[in-house]
Amino acid sequence: MKYGIALFPNKEIQDEANSYRKRYDSHYSLIPPHITVKDPFRMTEKEMKDLIPEMKKLANNMKPFTISIHKVSSFQPLSNTIYLKVEPVEELMELHEKLHSGKFPTLQGNPFIPHITIGQNLKDDEFSDVYSSCRMKSFKLEDRIDRFQLLYQLENGSWTVYETFVFGEEKL
Amino acid sequence: MKYGIALFPNKEIQDEANSYRKRYDSHYSLIPPHITVKDPFRMTEKEMKDLIPEMKKLANNMKPFTISIHKVSSFQPLSNTIYLKVEPVEELMELHEKLHSGKFPTLQGNPFIPHITIGQNLKDDEFSDVYSSCRMKSFKLEDRIDRFQLLYQLENGSWTVYETFVFGEEKL
Numbered sequence: 001m002k003y004g005i006a007l008f009p010n011k012e013i014q015d016e017a018n019s020y021r022k023r024y025d026s027h028y029s030l031i032p033p034h035i036t037v038k039d040p041f042r043m044t045e046k047e048m049k050d051l052i053p054e055m056k057k058l059a060n061n062m063k064p065f066t067i068s069i070h071k072v073s074s075f076q077p078l079s080n081t082i083y084l085k086v087e088p089v090e091e092l093m094e095l096h097e098k099l100h101s102g103k104f105p106t107l108q109g110n111p112f113i114p115h116i117t118i119g120q121n122l123k124d125d126e127f128s129d130v131y132s133s134c135r136m137k138s139f140k141l142e143d144r145i146d147r148f149q150l151l152y153q154l155e156n157g158s159w160t161v162y163e164t165f166v167f168g169e170e171k172l
Numbered sequence: 173m174k175y176g177i178a179l180f181p182n183k184e185i186q187d188e189a190n191s192y193r194k195r196y197d198s199h200y201s202l203i204p205p206h207i208t209v210k211d212p213f214r215m216t217e218k219e220m221k222d223l224i225p226e227m228k229k230l231a232n233n234m235k236p237f238t239i240s241i242h243k244v245s246s247f248q249p250l251s252n253t254i255y256l257k258v259e260p261v262e263e264l265m266e267l268h269e270k271l272h273s274g275k276f277p278t279l280q281g282n283p284f285i286p287h288i289t290i291g292q293n294l295k296d297d298e299f300s301d302v303y304s305s306c307r308m309k310s311f312k313l314e315d316r317i318d319r320f321q322l323l324y325q326l327e328n329g330s331w332t333v334y335e336t337f338v339f340g341e342e343k344l
Contacts, residue, residue: 001183008332008333011173011324011326011327011332014326014332015326015327015328018326018327018328018330022328028201029200029201029330032326032330032331032332147335149333152183154183154186154187154190154204155183155187155190156187156190156194158190158201158204159204160180160183160186160204161180161321161333161336162336163319163336163338164333164334164335164336166335169343170343171341171342171343
């Protein structure tokens with residue numbers, strides 16, 4: 001099975017992200033707006049279940065923290081993905097780091113740039129139009145993060161939440 | 173905010189359901205295949221947070237149970253919804269009952285008929301065609317249910333998981 005770990009920001013931020021995603025994100029219908037903290041990885045169900053206590057421990061060692069979004073950015077020239085830039089606060093970087101060390105699969109590609117994708121798989125022309133208008137906008141979005149979610153992927157490419165891990169609230 | 177409580181069956185069942193939903197369910201992209209155990213209801217975030225301990229208690233008092241799916245059925249003439257019929261085992265009925273008593277909002281419309289919707293909002297002709305072919309099929313699908321999920325609805329109508337409650341595993 002293919003698993004991933006993500007944060008879902010609050011409804012205000014998700015609604016804002018969806019107002020762009022609806023038009024510009026080919027993955028709009030596959031998953032709600034999210035911040036990926038561990039890229040999709042393959043595990044057996046048994047391996048996943050063995051990792052659950054690790055995720056609970058990790059969650060119990062985290063304290064809620066605030067994320068902020070002020071602007072739109074893009075991964076170009078690496079890719080044409082457009083995203084809400086999530087300021088890289090220490091706690092978020094730490095969560096990502098911990099999810100890639102110890103008993104967690106460490107496979108890691110690009111450096112971690114916290115973001116909420118709002119556009120992807122656009123044609124070059126469309127990308128230029130959309131990005132040049134989006135990058136001028138400024139946002140004052142904040143959220144208090146107190147949990148992360150383990151998801152798995154269905155055959156149609158969509159994601160289902162398997163379990164939520166709330167900081168300081170998990171039974172070991 | 174609008175909340176709902178649902179069970180997500182295993183990937184095999186979700187994939188099976190999606191093979192129909194893709195063509196016949198207008199809500200295909202709004203939520204993964206699910207069994208609703210509490211219909212959408214409105215609450216403030218404060219009220220929701222006050223209910224979390226109740227959901228944890230409820231989850232801790234449940235034991236994992238098995239659900240079975242053998243056939244397709246429909247709510248006609250009440251509605252044209254087509255669904256995978258989930259056999260109404262005692263534990264599932266009890267979970268539904270508990271989510272509508274005590275401190276939980278009791279508002280309840282129709283009697284509880286456990287199901288996974290695979291078609292809805294079809295035109296009469298299409299409904300007849302689809303249902304007459306689906307109702308002949310038989311299934312041998314089973315899943316062990318050990319959790320339920322609290323979801324909230326975004327402005328675009330889609331649902332995001334807020335929290336998972338695992339039977340016997342919640343910290344009070």
